[in-house]
Amino acid sequence: MPDNSLNPALMNFYGFPNTNDAPRITRTFRFERNNGQWAVNGKFATCDEIRFAIKRNTVEKWxxxxxxxxxxxxxxxxxxxFQTLLINGRxxxxxxxxxxxxxxxxRLEHNMQTTVYFRFRDFVGKLPLHCxxxxxxxxxxxxxxxxxDVGDNKTNP
Ligand SMILES: [Cu+2]
Incomplete structure (x- = not known):
């Protein structure tokens, strides 16, 4: 009986999607300590504030x-x-x-900066970005x- 097993580490399960399209917007998110708590761009989460809006069927870099x-x-x-484009510049x-x-x-490590690529496709609705x-x-x-289906232009939400 032939051995048809493959080494999973060497398999290509799928092609990676294109990440070359220009983004509609680039947004920056600072994850930081603030007065003993944890903030995103200097603000704490609240359940009744939608901080920004993404336009469906567009590309964004974060x-x-x-x-x-x-x-x-x-x-x-x-x-x-999403897919990672840069990790500390590389x-x-x-x-x-x-x-x-x-x-x-x-996983955002100590003093790390990363750039990631999103293509927002099917879903509309409200959701959190969080640690x-x-x-x-x-x-x-x-x-x-x-x-x-509208989006906004907040680069530091
Ligand atoms: Cu955290």
């Missing part, structure tokens, strides 16, 4: 910055996945699936946003 010293932040997005390594693969969490460290998201490292 820059994540960790300005919080000794903490890391696993930044999690809902509804749509391209993701082609040999590292964890860097070049499609993701919905980016997935439970203590951080509870105190209040989260921003509510909306995907709709």
């Amino acid at each position: 820059v994540f910055q960790n300005n919080s010293g000794g903490w890391q932040h696993p930044i999690h997005m809902h509804f749509e996945e 391209a993701p390594r082609s040999t590292e699936l964890v860097e070049r693969g499609r993701k919905d969490v980016f 997935h460290n439970v203590v951080h998201e509870d105190h209040a490292m989260m921003a509510l946003l909306e995907i709709n």
Whole structure:
């Protein structure tokens, strides 16, 4: 009986989507400590403020910055996945699936800056962008946003 097994590390499960289209907007998000709590662009989460709006069927680039010293932040997005374009100014390594693969969490390490690429496709609705460290998201490292058919131009929501 032939051995048809393959080494999963050497398989190409799918082609990666194009990341060359120009973004409609580039937004920057600073994840930082603020008065003993955790903030995004200097603000704490509230349940009744939609901080920004994405236009469906467009491309956006987001820059994540960790300005919080000794903490890391696993930044999690809902509804749509992204691909990493830059990590501290360099391209993701082609040999590292964890860097070049499609993701919905980016582990933002100490003093790291990363640029990620989104193509918002099917979904409309309200959702959070947040740090997935439970203590951080509870105190209040989260921003509510909306995907709709209009969008906005807030570069530092
Ligand atoms: Cu965090």
